[in-house]
Amino acid sequence: MKQESTLRIPAFTAYEENGVMVWYGELKQAGALSFSLEGKGGDLFIEKVTKDGIREPGFESFTKTARCFVGGKDRISVTPGYWRFALKSPGKAEALLLSGSVIKEAHFNLKERKNAASVHLSYALDKEVKAEWFYNEVTVRTEPLYSYYMACGFARGYFGIQVNSPTERRIIFSIWDSGNEGVDRSKVADEDQVKLLAKGDGVIASGFGNEGTGGHSHVVYPWKKDTTYKFLVHAEPVQIGKGRQTVYSGYFWFPEKRAWGLIARFRAPKDGNYLSGLYSFNENFGGDNGQLLRLAEFGPTWVRNSDNKWQELKTASFSCDATGRAKDRLDFAAGVAKSGRWYLSNGGFVKNGIAYKDPLPPRKVHGKPPELLPK
Structure with missing residues (x-):
């Protein structure tokens, strides 16, 4: 049997949210996802990120879909979109490990710089x-x-x-x-x-x-x-x-x-x-x-x-x-x-497909210049 390839997401790419170690990434296909942890850790909760970046500031909600224990491995069915992987008590892991058919085009930031793009x-x-x-x-x-x-x-x-x-x-x-x-x-x-x-x-x-x-x-x-x-x-x-x-x-x-x-x-x-x-x-x-x-x-x-x-x-x-x-x-x-x-x-895992050097759509024309200038 052909061995599944594994995507390793290092610990240094994770955020700390209220003492919880959290990774975010985009899965672009529907299908089976296997997940596990490398090193010390605790319960891993996997949640689909839902959002609306224009009407609401940030995330609307998370929906818990699965969990596993460090050293173990589990498999769930996922849909396209951004996902949140939260490692809860008692400790930390060295990496998040993902495998399955959906990781072929999965996107995670694998660099130490965790700033949102300017x-x-x-x-x-x-x-x-x-x-x-x-x-x-x-x-x-x-x-x-x-x-x-x-x-x-x-x-x-x-x-x-x-x-x-x-x-x-x-x-x-x-x-x-x-x-x-x-x-x-x-x-x-x-x-x-x-x-x-x-x-x-x-x-x-x-x-x-x-x-x-x-x-x-x-x-x-x-x-x-x-x-x-x-x-x-x-x-x-x-x-x-x-x-x-x-x-x-x-x-x-x-x-x-x-x-x-x-x-x-x-x-x-x-x-x-x-x-x-x-x-x-x-x-x-x-x-x-x-x-x-x-x-x-x-x-x-x-x-x-x-x-x-x-x-x-x-x-x-x-x-x-x-x-x-x-x-x-x-x-x-x-x-x-x-x-x-x-x-x-x-940031916020909101995107609309715009790319570098793309023209923006026309905006509303204001038509009235500023009336007051400094003295």
Whole structure:
């Protein structure tokens, strides 16, 4: 008799949920699945994941279908979809072992990085447009820890809101230095470093590294999900001596004040450009909870050029980070939400088949540019 092949899913790919070791994976066929554990462990519960990433934040329910004991092996019938494998007390295992006809096309992330794939909206903008202002809105629908919802991204920086801890949330505006240093800002020459020119009340500003280097600013602010927030970036090319630079300013609309507030203003060396490479994204910057759904809606999105003419950005395409492009994680989605705005989701085992560089479907045209700009 031909021996069945086995799919080994290492322990380092599992999440810890309330002290329980949990693996997630997609089975793409219906049929028989055999399962067992390698190493120490306890009861293994296998459950079908059900979800609706657009109407509800995260999982709706789990339905227990089977269990086995470490060292034993069992077989069940499964249907296509995402499945949850939960190892309960008394201990841990070295790996989850699966076999049977359905593992031929099964998909599990087998790498140690457990973050959900970062997902992006790349906005179409003609190269000849001298975009001086970039306006966008974001409404967060789910709010797991270690989430960054970025509204206004551009070639030199990014601007958005972040969940940092159970008690702290931030508005973040950052600009990259010149040069190619990726980690240590102390290695960046002074003439290549972004300079802080001004910051708003309560804003903390510093340098950053480890993702490129640059100037960082943030203010602690209790933003809430299902509330729409407005972001605005201004770019002013300047000539200093023989060098061209650009002054970038990030403004946030504080709804309780009904006014724009400056987050920070930085001068970027070796630049002299207007805004380009415009985008938004969802990021899971901590891998401990990469299984949770991150969902946000974006727009309306506008730019105003150097001639003071507004242009609505009506087309966009989808992109994702290396985790998504390498297909380590496939649970991401993008499209048009019921609100008529574009949405992005990552994690939560929700997908709609969108792929890297796919164009997004047309969204609702807003048609009315922002009325108020900072003084």
